[in-house]
Amino acid sequence: VKPSPKPAPRTIAEAIDACRDRLVGHSPTPWLDARLLAQFITGLDASAVIAYGDAVLDRGRKARLFELTERRAAGEPVAYLVGRKSFCGLDIAVDRRALVPRPETEALVEACVEGLRDRGQVQVRIADVGTGSGAIACALAHFLPEAAIVASDVSTDALELAAHNIERLGFAEQITLVRSDVLDGYASDARFDALVANLPYVADDAADDLEPGVRDHEPTVALMSGADGLDAYRKLMAQAPRHLDAEGSLYVECASTHAAALAKLARSAFPNTRVEVRRDLAGLDRYVIARPAQQ
Ligand SMILES: C[S@@+](CC[C@H](N)C(=O)[O-])C[C@H]1O[C@@H](n2cnc3c(N)ncnc32)[C@H](O)[C@@H]1O
DSSP: OOOOOOOOOOOOHHHOOOOHHHHHHTTTTTHHHHHHHHHHHTTTTTHHHHHHHSBBHHHHHHHHHHHHHHHHHOOOHHHHHHHHEEEEEEEEEOTTTTTTOOOOHHHHHHEEEEEHHHOOOOOOOOEEESTTTTTHHHHHHHHHOOOEEEEESHEEEEEEEHHHHHHEEEEEOTEEEEEEEETTSSTTTTTEEEEEEEOOOOOGGGGGGOOOOHHHHHGGTTTTTTSSSSSHHHHHHHHHHHHHEEEEEEEEEOGGGGHHHHHHHHHHHHHTTTEEEEEEEOOOEEEEEEEEEEO
């Protein structure tokens, strides 16, 4: 006996089920993705999309939902499809001009905010190098309302998106955008209390190991960084001592495979600081932090 085909989805809940089924094997999180896409299409929030699951989904919205589901099945990140990503509680606009901010980068922001607060520093000058969507700079501005932040990137596309986020989230008075290859474009006398960076760190020959959704959709300039993946960070470590206050701290994010090499670079760039490698929630070495030795 042939199994009877599933009836065409009619309600929001049925449409979500159909999208989830379509995404199994194509996404590690089919259920979450289906719900996020349905939220976007219906304009309902996470709880309402469940509470109104029995409501009929009109033909136009259903077609749009299935179209986005197909794009997701082909590898496009959900954040690009819905144009949004939550980061440190902020609603960051995202698109193909910049990397989708990652949850592990929230801990980089947290480390920086805690480090500065522990030292009683609130009216601080911070640089976010390789700002992308502007997520780190906006989160720092949010948690440290008295901080003055310079956010820079080599990509004009990324800077346009960052400018949009800074404006719509109301941080234009706190954040200055600069186009700069690492610190080349900074004034020679610019000094900061903290330098924060999540620069690209994928080695050229590791491109094939990236998830296809990342490799094919996120900007190459946000991912790749030379033969060993450390080109951007090598340049940062060479330039940073000139721009970091004597009592300043450095917070950078990297791949676990690069943490030891990056810590070594940080130790030789900042011999009088305490350099520490911290792990992310998955237990992977992810952050390299250099702080004044007495802290
Ligand atoms: C891994 S993405 C991170 C973006 C953002 N900081 C975040 O955490 O979501 C790296 C960013 O560094 C920028 N970038 C790459 N090479 C750079 C360079 N040489 N100088 C400045 N920015 C660079 C890219 O354009 C991209 O926006």
